[in-house]
Amino acid sequence: MNAQVAVKMKSGPSIMLASGNWFDLLDPWNSDFSIEDIAQGLANICRYSGQCTSFYSVAEHSIHVSDAVDEFKLEALLHDATEAFLGDITRPLKQLLPQYQEIEKTVEDAIFSRFGLEKNSKAVIKAADLRVLAAEQSQVMPAGTDYWANGSGIQRADIRIEFLSPSVARDRFMAKYAALTGG
16 A cells, blocks of 8 residues: 655655645755745744744744844845744754754755845844844733843834734735835
8 A cells, every 4th residue: 555645755855835846854955935835834833832822923923023124124024934844943942953953054045045135134133033022922922921031131122913814924924025025
């Protein structure tokens, strides 16, 4: 009996995307993926491993980070694009998985190359991501979860979490992408 599975081996383990294309986890450079694939994935992934008060997508988070920077807005929108293919792994778990970090870095490099993103944007985006994180935690997590921001000097971003549905988050992500790229 020939069992069908949703994993395909090309040069490495691959996943099928909602578009029908295959994404090779070990060879993202030669994988056929698009901004639509990224938007689809991010819109359907909940931040904080789902441990928040309501569904809050990585796509909505990415829009907030893009809005929180004055430069590198496209890089900020795509700063978590790897998660569209790898999932949103919590920071403590990532620290325990050095091979995952290598795979994530390779996928990130392929995404940066595919979309012509500036690598020198990372410090600006990290600072904005922390401001958004502080604001998010005060809105989507139990009271006091954002304690770390109080003494750190991080100013919370001026955002309002809307808890967008996946379809609305995907559409807004794509609209933001179109506005930033003129396409």
